[in-house]
Amino acid sequence: MTPLAHVQIVRFLGIPVHNVDSREALQILDAFIRERKPRQVVTVNPEFVMAARRDAAFRDVLLHADLSLPDGVGLLLGARILGTPLKERVTGVDTVMRVAALAAERGYRLYLLGAAPGVAEEAARRLVQANPGLTVAGTYAGSPAPDEEDAIVARITAATPDVLFVAYGAPKQDLWIARNLARLGVPMAMGVGGAFDFIAGRAKRAPLWMQRMGLEWLHRLIHQPWRWRRMLALPQFLFAVIADRLTRR
Ligand code: UDP
Numbered sequence: 001m002t003p004l005a006h007v008q009i010v011r012f013l014g015i016p017v018h019n020v021d022s023r024e025a026l027q028i029l030d031a032f033i034r035e036r037k038p039r040q041v042v043t044v045n046p047e048f049v050m051a052a053r054r055d056a057a058f059r060d061v062l063l064h065a066d067l068s069l070p071d072g073v074g075l076l077l078g079a080r081i082l083g084t085p086l087k088e089r090v091t092g093v094d095t096v097m098r099v100a101a102l103a104a105e106r107g108y109r110l111y112l113l114g115a116a117p118g119v120a121e122e123a124a125r126r127l128v129q130a131n132p133g134l135t136v137a138g139t140y141a142g143s144p145a146p147d148e149e150d151a152i153v154a155r156i157t158a159a160t161p162d163v164l165f166v167a168y169g170a171p172k173q174d175l176w177i178a179r180n181l182a183r184l185g186v187p188m189a190m191g192v193g194g195a196f197d198f199i200a201g202r203a204k205r206a207p208l209w210m211q212r213m214g215l216e217w218l219h220r221l222i223h224q225p226w227r228w229r230r231m232l233a234l235p236q237f238l239f240a241v242i243a244d245r246l247t248r249r
Contacts, residue, residue: 003031004067010084012049012237013244015059017068017075021087026098028067032188033108033162038181040065041190042174043092045072046237047230051171058171061178069095073214074234078241093195093205096165097127103163104131111156111186112139114167115196122200137161144172153180164189167196 007028008019020028032039042048042065052059062068069090070076079086103110110127112120120139128134138159142152156164164186166173173191181189197203205211206219221231 003028003035008084010070010079010082010086012044012075012078012082013053013240015044015049015052015062015068017044017070017079017086019079019084019086020069020090022090022094022098025067025069025090025095026102029095029099029188030102030106032066033106034187036187038184038186039067039188040174040177040181041067041069041095041188043069043071043090043095043191043193044075046074046078047072047233048170050233050237050240055171057175061171061174064178065174072234073217074237076214078238081238081241082245092190092192093198095190096192096195096199097130099163100127100131100134104134107135108162109135109137109160111137111159111161111164112167112196113142113152113156113164114144114173114192115141115194115200116202117141119196119200119202120167122202123196126199126201144168144176149176149180153183156184156186160185162187165192165195166190167192167194169193 009016010019042062052062070086071089071091073089076086076089112124120141124136124139128136140155142148166177168176170191170193177189177191194203198205204223206216210216210219217231217234221228
């Protein structure tokens, strides 16, 4: 039986998202790593869904990902509008931390690719500190530029990790993984956006009460106001989901 046999899929404007909570997500990721077939994991949020409408290559990656985690309160709202509620948000940064704990227990090797120079190293240092026994097979900032791709793939394959986290921001990180997954030979690769910045302490996460109230986006808007234009994706997404629902009645 595949690790996803009983998981419900909710579609947002055609883009699939798996209805899993963080515990189930971790069990599926564990199964992926043990099965050792290369698998791609994406963390879908409203920006992803809206970007996929304009970008056919990104859409294709989202349609073919092996696991699509529900990231962002906008998806939870959208799912309620559709009448198919999602269990909870499963964010990239939380997943990185949970996988690190699992990896320390099971002996899985992690590789951290992307973010500004020094950030992946600092994130790795903190993950090892929090999870004694964890093996980080490598860290590298690199860049998503096509002319660096062969050299980066060579570095990663030489390090033989079980898990690859890529922090080049969406959609670059997810396109990068899709292009290289087969030749990387890594059982599980996942795009994680700004997760290394949070773990390394370079960016501050919203306080827990804000996260619980679904206000992490507001915290982000206050601390990174230049993202406002991108964040318009949230109301546009909700509007498009409602319109889609009404026209399909
Ligand atoms: N980044 C990078 N190289 C690039 C573009 C981005 O390493 O060419 C990193 C950046 O330093 C940050 C992450 O990718 O750590 C993107 O974070 P963001 O929160 O913007 O992710 P998104 O919301 O776009 O997924």
